[in-house]
Amino acid sequence: MTSYGQFCSMARAHEALGGRWTLLVVREILCGSSRFNEIRRGIPRISKTMLAERLQALVLAGALARRDGAQGPEYALTEAGLELAELVRAMGAWGQRWLPRHAVGEDLDLEPVLVDMQRRVRFEALPEAPLVVRFEIAGHGPRFLLLRPGEASLCTQNPGFPEALCVRGPLSALVAWWRGDVGFAESRRFGLSLAGPRPLAAAFPDWFQLYAFAGIRPARAVERTSP
The missing domain is CATH 3.30.1050.10 (SCP2 sterol-binding domain)
Structure with a gap:
């Protein structure tokens, strides 16, 4: 992959984490999934090959740790990975507040x-x-x-x-x-x-506790949605 060629830490982080599906993988692990099939269950459209690549990329970036469990490989967020929770929450809140919901x-x-x-x-x-x-x-x-x-x-x-x-x-x-x-x-x-x-x-x-961002209302009254 071609580098952005920038000193900026935001650009460097996007190189490591900006690939399609990557932050959804982080979201699933933050929500308690630790094994391959558990993670994929929450992201059903990701292929097995792509999920394996994204997990490996997160391990190489230092955001995930992989270990061999009783039922196969297990993944856990490192200290660096746990810090991504703030980013995931911010993106979820932004999407709930600003993107139209129909x-x-x-x-x-x-x-x-x-x-x-x-x-x-x-x-x-x-x-x-x-x-x-x-x-x-x-x-x-x-x-x-x-x-x-x-x-x-x-x-x-x-x-x-x-x-x-x-x-x-x-x-x-x-x-x-x-x-x-x-x-x-x-x-x-x-x-x-x-x-x-x-x-x-x-x-x-x-x-049930509703979806984690259910309490965030649309930014504009005109975006009040219907199913």
């Missing part, structure tokens, strides 16, 4: 939404008995989120617990709620539905 017109994947929901469960708010939330999102196969005290697991098949709730509707409506564009009640107007016992359905939105 989920219905965006090219979106289901997997990153469900992965984020899985890792932002409020366990103290869950019922005591284990349960499964079934997701029937238009254009996608069914997915299952097992919830029980201390565990949230995302599965392609029901792991054997009662399906207490079923979330149905377009992905755009689910994204609009999760991202904080609209409230859960408002998302129903755009096609999101929740089937199941009324007490559980009423409690469902409180089982």
Whole structure:
């Protein structure tokens, strides 16, 4: 790769970190992923080859440390890598505040939404008995989120617990709620539905901490979005 040829530390950092996908890899590790497949689950469009290259580049830059774990290689942020959290947060906040949000017109994947929901469960708010939330999102196969005290697991098949709730509707409506564009009640107007016992359905939105930047409002009132 041709160097920018600049003394500036910002330019030098961009040479090391500015490649496509790189900061998304950092984001996933900041969110708790440590193994190759875990990281890729949150970035489903990255190829295995590209992810391997980005991980290696971050190791060479000193932002990641690689070690051999019981189930294969594991990655952890170094002191230098942890300092990137401020950059990731700043970019996330900027995008939430300044970029238009119209989920219905965006090219979106289901997997990153469900992965984020899985890792932002409020366990103290869950019922005591284990349960499964079934997701029937238009254009996608069914997915299952097992919830029980201390565990949230995302599965392609029901792991054997009662399906207490079923979330149905377009992905755009689910994204609009999760991202904080609209409230859960408002998302129903755009096609999101929740089937199941009324007490559980009423409690469902409180089982999660919304997307980390959901509380950041658009910079201009005119950019108030619809799914």
